Amino acid sequence: MFTKVAMADENDNERMDGDNQKLEKMFTLKKWNAVAMWSWDVECDTCAICRVQVMDACLRCQAESKKDSYGKQDCVVVWGECNHSFHYCCMSLWVKQNNRCPLCQQEWSIQRMGK
Amino acid sequence: MSLKPRQVDFNATWGAIRDTIRGVITLDHVPRTTWNDRFSDVYSLCVAHPEPLADKLYAETKKYLIDHVAQLLRKVQEDGDQNLVKNYFHYWSQYSVGSEYLHSLYLYLNQQHIKVQKMSDAEIIYGIVDPSCTSQGDQMEIGELALQVWQSNMIYPLGQRLVTLLLEAIDLDRAGQPPTIPLDAVRGTILSFVEVQVYKKKSQLQLYVELFEGRFLNASGEHFKRDAALLLQERDVSLYMERVKAKIEEELYRARKFLHASSLQKVAHRCEQHMVAEHLQFLYSECQNMVKYEKKKDLSNMYDLLKSVPNALIVLVDTVFDHIKNQGLSAIHNLQGDSVHINFVENLLTVYEKYKELIKEVFKSDQNFMGALDKACNSVINHRPNEGRSPCRSPELLAKYCDTLLKKSSKGISESEVDEKLTKSIIIFKYIDDKDVFQKFYSRSLAKRLIHQQTQSMDAEEAMINRLKQACGYEFTSKLHRMFTDMSVSSDLNNKFQEFTKQEDIDLGINFGIYVLQAGAWPLGQAVVTPFALPQQLEKSVQMFETFYHNRFNGRKLTWLHHLCQAELKLGYLRKTYVVTVQTFQMAILLLFEKSDSLSCKEIRETLQLNSEQFKRHAISLVESKLLLSDTEELDENETNLRLNLDYSNKRTKFRITAAIQKETPHEVEQTINSVEEDRKMYLQAAIVRIMKSRKVLKHNLLIQEVYAQSKVSFVPSIQLIKKCIESLIDKQYIERTPYSSEEYSYVA
Numbered sequence: 001m002f003t004k005v006a007m008a009d010e011n012d013n014e015r016m017d018g019d020n021q022k023l024e025k026m027f028t029l030k031k032w033n034a035v036a037m038w039s040w041d042v043e044c045d046t047c048a049i050c051r052v053q054v055m056d057a058c059l060r061c062q063a064e065s066k067k068d069s070y071g072k073q074d075c076v077v078v079w080g081e082c083n084h085s086f087h088y089c090c091m092s093l094w095v096k097q098n099n100r101c102p103l104c105q106q107e108w109s110i111q112r113m114g115k
Numbered sequence: 116m117s118l119k120p121r122q123v124d125f126n127a128t129w130g131a132i133r134d135t136i137r138g139v140i141t142l143d144h145v146p147r148t149t150w151n152d153r154f155s156d157v158y159s160l161c162v163a164h165p166e167p168l169a170d171k172l173y174a175e176t177k178k179y180l181i182d183h184v185a186q187l188l189r190k191v192q193e194d195g196d197q198n199l200v201k202n203y204f205h206y207w208s209q210y211s212v213g214s215e216y217l218h219s220l221y222l223y224l225n226q227q228h229i230k231v232q233k234m235s236d237a238e239i240i241y242g243i244v245d246p247s248c249t250s251q252g253d254q255m256e257i258g259e260l261a262l263q264v265w266q267s268n269m270i271y272p273l274g275q276r277l278v279t280l281l282l283e284a285i286d287l288d289r290a291g292q293p294p295t296i297p298l299d300a301v302r303g304t305i306l307s308f309v310e311v312q313v314y315k316k317k318s319q320l321q322l323y324v325e326l327f328e329g330r331f332l333n334a335s336g337e338h339f340k341r342d343a344a345l346l347l348q349e350r351d352v353s354l355y356m357e358r359v360k361a362k363i364e365e366e367l368y369r370a371r372k373f374l375h376a377s378s379l380q381k382v383a384h385r386c387e388q389h390m391v392a393e394h395l396q397f398l399y400s401e402c403q404n405m406v407k408y409e410k411k412k413d414l415s416n417m418y419d420l421l422k423s424v425p426n427a428l429i430v431l432v433d434t435v436f437d438h439i440k441n442q443g444l445s446a447i448h449n450l451q452g453d454s455v456h457i458n459f460v461e462n463l464l465t466v467y468e469k470y471k472e473l474i475k476e477v478f479k480s481d482q483n484f485m486g487a488l489d490k491a492c493n494s495v496i497n498h499r500p501n502e503g504r505s506p507c508r509s510p511e512l513l514a515k516y517c518d519t520l521l522k523k524s525s526k527g528i529s530e531s532e533v534d535e536k537l538t539k540s541i542i543i544f545k546y547i548d549d550k551d552v553f554q555k556f557y558s559r560s561l562a563k564r565l566i567h568q569q570t571q572s573m574d575a576e577e578a579m580i581n582r583l584k585q586a587c588g589y590e591f592t593s594k595l596h597r598m599f600t601d602m603s604v605s606s607d608l609n610n611k612f613q614e615f616t617k618q619e620d621i622d623l624g625i626n627f628g629i630y631v632l633q634a635g636a637w638p639l640g641q642a643v644v645t646p647f648a649l650p651q652q653l654e655k656s657v658q659m660f661e662t663f664y665h666n667r668f669n670g671r672k673l674t675w676l677h678h679l680c681q682a683e684l685k686l687g688y689l690r691k692t693y694v695v696t697v698q699t700f701q702m703a704i705l706l707l708f709e710k711s712d713s714l715s716c717k718e719i720r721e722t723l724q725l726n727s728e729q730f731k732r733h734a735i736s737l738v739e740s741k742l743l744l745s746d747t748e749e750l751d752e753n754e755t756n757l758r759l760n761l762d763y764s765n766k767r768t769k770f771r772i773t774a775a776i777q778k779e780t781p782h783e784v785e786q787t788i789n790s791v792e793e794d795r796k797m798y799l800q801a802a803i804v805r806i807m808k809s810r811k812v813l814k815h816n817l818l819i820q821e822v823y824a825q826s827k828v829s830f831v832p833s834i835q836l837i838k839k840c841i842e843s844l845i846d847k848q849y850i851e852r853t854p855y856s857s858e859e860y861s862y863v864a
Contacts, residue, residue, distance in 0.1 A: 032626070038673055060804065112669060
C-alpha cells in the first residue's frame with residue numbers, strides 16, 4: 001500500500017482559529033467533490049436488436065462514425081410500454097417490419113425517450 | 116559592279132578563286148579587296164549566263180579540297196608516329212578554321228544554290244527520310260564539304276594509328292609521367308572527331324564514339340581492373356574505398372581534361388563496374404564491422420561507391436537495419452525501477468534520433484536507409500520479449516510516459532519542454548502496432564488526471580489529443596473527446612445546481628461539487644461500485660442533486676462513484692487546525708471518531724458496510740499518515756483497534772492523503788488488456804458492416820483485405836478474429852452468405 005502526505009497547493013489562512021474556538025467540532029466537512037456516472041435507466045444494458053450496450057451507439061451508428069457526434073444525442077434509448085428498452089435507431093428499423101416488442105411480443109408503443 | 120547575270124569565263128574566274136582559296140584554307144594573308152572580289156566571283160559564277168556554273172564551281176572546289184587534304188596527309192605523316200598527333204593537330208587547327216572562312220566566302224553558293232536542294236531540318240529530325248542515304252549524292256554546304264573531305268581523306272586512313280597514340284598518351288598521363296605529346300594536341304585531336312561532324316543534324320558523336328570512345332573505354336577498363344587487383348593486395352577495405360573514390364575523381368578530372376563531356380558518365384561507370392561491382396564481396400566483408408563500430412567515414416565512402424551499382428546497397432541496408440534493431444533492443448533491455456517508462460521512451464528516442472542523424476549525415480537520408488530505420492524501430496517497439504510469449508509493453512509504457520508529463524508534478528520542467536517531449540513521443544507512437552492498447556492506457560490515465568484534478572494544463576491535454584487525432588484519425592480519439600466534453604458539461608451542471616439550491620433556499624451544509632460522467636466513455640470498469648453506507652453529512656447533497664438531475668434528464672440513472680470522490684475535512688481536535696484532503700471512504704472512517712476516540716475495525720466495517728479490500732486499503736493509509744494509531748503491527752480487520760491520534764502534528768496545515776489512487780495495479784493492467792480484445796471485436800464488426808453496406812456483395816478474401824486495411828491505423832487484427840466477427844455478424848443477420856457461393860457475402864438491409 002502506497003501512502004504519502006503531500007503538500008497542499010495553497011497555504012491556509014485559517015491556521016489560528018483552533019485556539020479561539022474551543023467549541024469547534026472535531027471534524028468539519030468543508031467540501032465534497034463527488035463523482036457520479038450516468039447511464040440509461042434500463043433493465044438490460046444490452047440492446048436486444050443489435051446486441052451492443054445501450055450506453056454505446058448502436059452498431060450501425062458506430063459503423064457510420066459520424067464526425068459530429070461528440071455526445072451521442074443521435075443514438076438515444078427508447079422505452080416501450082412494456083418497459084423494454086432498445087436503441088432508438090434499432091427500434092425504428094424494427095417496427096417497419098413488425099410492430100411488436102422483440103422481447104415480449106406486445107404491441108410496441110413508446111413510453112418515453114432518453115434525453 | 117552589276118548584279119545582273121552575265122557571261123563568265125569559268126576557267127579564268129575559277130583560277131582566281133583557287134588562288135584565294137589556297138590562302139584562305141591555310142590561313143594565309145588574304146587582302147580585303149581580293150576577298151571581296153572573290154566573293155562576287157562566286158556570285159557571278161552561280162548566276163552566270165546562259166548556263167549557271169554553280170555545279171561546276173562546286174565540283175572544282177571539292178576536287179581542290181581533296182587534293183589539299185591529300186597533301187596535308189603526306190605532311191602529317193612526314194615525321195613518323197612520334198609527331199603524328201602533334202602534326203595532325205597543327206594542320207587540323209589550321210584547316211578547321213580555314214574551312215569556316217571558306218564557308219563564308221561561298222556564302223552565296225551555300226544559301227542560294229545548296230540550301231534550296233536540302234530538306235528542312237524538321238524533315239531530318241523527325242525522320243521522314245533517312246538523311247544519310249539521300250544527302251550522299253546531294254551537294255553539301257562548303258563548310259560541311261570541307262569537313263567531310265577531311266574525315267574521308269585524313270581521319271579514315273589515319274584514325275586507328277592516331278587513336279593508338281592517343282591512348283598511349285592518356286596512359287602516360289595516368290602513370291603520372293611527363294607527356295611526350297603536348298596535352299592540347301591530345302585533347303584537340305580527340306575533339307576533332309566530334310567537331311568534324313558538327314554539321315550533322317543527328318548523332319554528331321557517332322564518329323567519336325566508334326573511332327575513339329569504344330577503344331578508350333575498353334583500354335580504361337583493363338586499366339581499372341589492373342588497378343583494382345593491385346589495390347586489393349593490401350586487403351584493407353577502408354583504404355581500398357578511399358583509393359577507389361580518389362580514382363574515380365581523378366578519372367573524371369582526366370576525362371574533363373581530354374574528352375568530350377558525354378564520356379564523363381561512361382568513364383565513371385566503367386570505373387565503378389571494375390573497381391566496385393566486381394569486388395562487392397570484398398567490400399561487404401568489412402560491412403559488418405563498419406556498421407557495428409559506426410565508422411562514419413568508411414560508411415559514407417561505402418555508400419558513395421555502392422549507390423551507383425544496382426542492388427548493391429541491399430546488403431549494407433540490411434546490416435544497418437540489424438544494427439539499429441540491436442541497439443534499440445539493448446536500449447530497452449532490462450529496464451528497472453520506478454522510471455522504466457521514462458527510460459523506455461527516452462532511450463528509444465535517443466536511438467531513433469542518433470540513427471536518423473547518422474543516416475542523414477552518412478547516407479544523405481537515402482530512402483533505403485530511412486526505410487531500414489523505420490523497419491528497425493517498428494520491430495524494436497513491437498518486440499515481444501521471451502520469444503514472443505510475453506506481451507509487448509510499449510503501448511503501456513508510452514501512455515505512462517505521457518501521463519507523467521501531463522500530470523501536475525513538483526518537478527520543474529517548463530511547459531515548452533513538456534510540449535516538446537510530447538511531440539516527440541508521437542514518433543514512438545507511430546511505430547506502435549497496437550495503438551488501441553495505447554489508447555486504453557492513455558484514456559485510463561487521462562480519466563484519473565481529470566477526475567482527481569491532476570491535470571497540469573488543459574491546453575497541453577488538448578494539444579496531445581489533437582496530435583493523436585492527427586496520427587490516427589477522429590475515431591481513435593473520440594472517447595477522449597467525450598471525456599473532455601463531460602468535464603465542461605459537469606462544470607455547467609455545477610453552476611445550474613448552485614442556482615437551483617439558491618432558488619429553493621437549500622443549505623447543503625457543505626461546499627458541493629460534482630463530475631457527472633457518461634458511462635461507457637470513461638474507462639472506469641463496471642464492477643467498481645462497492646457497498647457503502649453514506650455518512651449522514653452527505654445525504655442531503657446526494658438527494659438534492661439526484662432530484663435536480665432527474666428533473667433535467669429523462670431516463671437516466673446516477674451511480675455514485677465514491678471511490679473517486681474526495682473531501683476536505685477540517686480537523687478541530689488538535690493543537691493547530693488542519694485541513695486534510697481525503698477520499699470519501701477515508702473521510703467516512705474519520706468521521707466515526709467524532710463519537711469515540713477508539714474503535715475496533717470490526718465496528719467501523721459494520722457501520723460503513725465497506726468490503727474488506729476497500730476498508731483495509733483506506734484504514735492502512737490513515738494509519739500510515741499517523742492520523743490514526745493501530746494497536747497491532749499488522750492491521751487485522753477483525754482484531755485491530757484504531758485510536759485517534761490526539762498528538763498529531765504536521766508542519767503543513769493543509770495536506771492530502773492519497774491511497775494509491777493514481778497507481779496502476781497489476782490487476783488494472785490485465786483488465787485493460789482484456790478489455791482491448793472486446794473493443795477490437797466491436798471495431799472489426801463495425802468495419803465489416805460499413806464495408807458491406809457500401810459494397811452490398813463481396814468475396815471473402817476481398818472483405819478480409821479491406822477490413823485489414825481499415826483497422827491497420829489502430830491495430831493489426833488476426834485473420835482468425837476477423838473471421839470470428841464475420842461469423843457473429845452472420846448470426847446477427849447483418850450479412851449473409853450468398854446462395855451461389857459460400858465464399859461470398861451480401862449485406863442484409
